[in-house]
Amino acid sequence: MYQEYKRILAPIDGSKEAKKAFLKAIQVARRNEAxxxxxxxxxxxxMQVGDGYEIIYTDDMSSEGKALLADYEKMAHDHGLEDVHTHLEYGSPKQVITEELxxxxxxxLIMIGATGLSAVERLLVGSVSDYVIRNAPCDVLVVRTDLENKLSE
Structure with a gap:
């Protein structure tokens, strides 16, 4: 049975891992006309600083998020994709990805970058990709390699 994907979700956070997953998501979307x-x-x-700085902090993060999304949307269009949608959301990333978006x-299909967290960081905050794998209502592909299927150093 050949699986065709029609709606691919690519969460990005500005990391190298997320960019690798995104670039592969473009290729999968093109192949599947998704x-x-x-x-x-x-x-x-x-953002829970409690000193009134959260508004400035939120505005800065929103501006950076919008710019990041615009760059990635342009990249998708430059690679020939037309059906591209961007989403700027707030909350716990792992829950927003699995339970809302x-x-x-x-x-x-969700295509997500592998975690770059250390063992201690994973213990304290948990891995987004681990949570998505366990809780997503659809297929999940965790990307660890670049477009040539090589691990980056």
Whole structure:
């Protein structure tokens, strides 16, 4: 049985791992003539400073997120994709990806970068990709390699 994907969700966070996953998502979307949803989630847990700086902090993060999404949307269009949608969301990234975006976008595949966290960081905050693998309502592909299927150093 040949699986065709029609709605691909590619969460991005500005990391090298997310970019590798995104570039592969473009290729999969092209092969499947699928739409591509690009999502950036601002982790609201990082904004709890309580000194009135959260508004400035949020505005800065929103501006950076919008710029990142615009760059990735342009990259997708430059690679020949037309059906591209961007999403700027707020909350816990792992929950927004699995419980909101994948459902709202009707995703049948999530392509996500492998975690770059150390063992201690994973223990304290948990890995987004681990959570998505366990809880997503659709297929999940965790990307570890570049377009030539090589691990980067």
């Amino acid at each position: 739409s591509l949803d690009i999502a950036h989630i601002i982790d609201t847990r990082a 994948s459902v709202d976008c009707k995703s049948d």
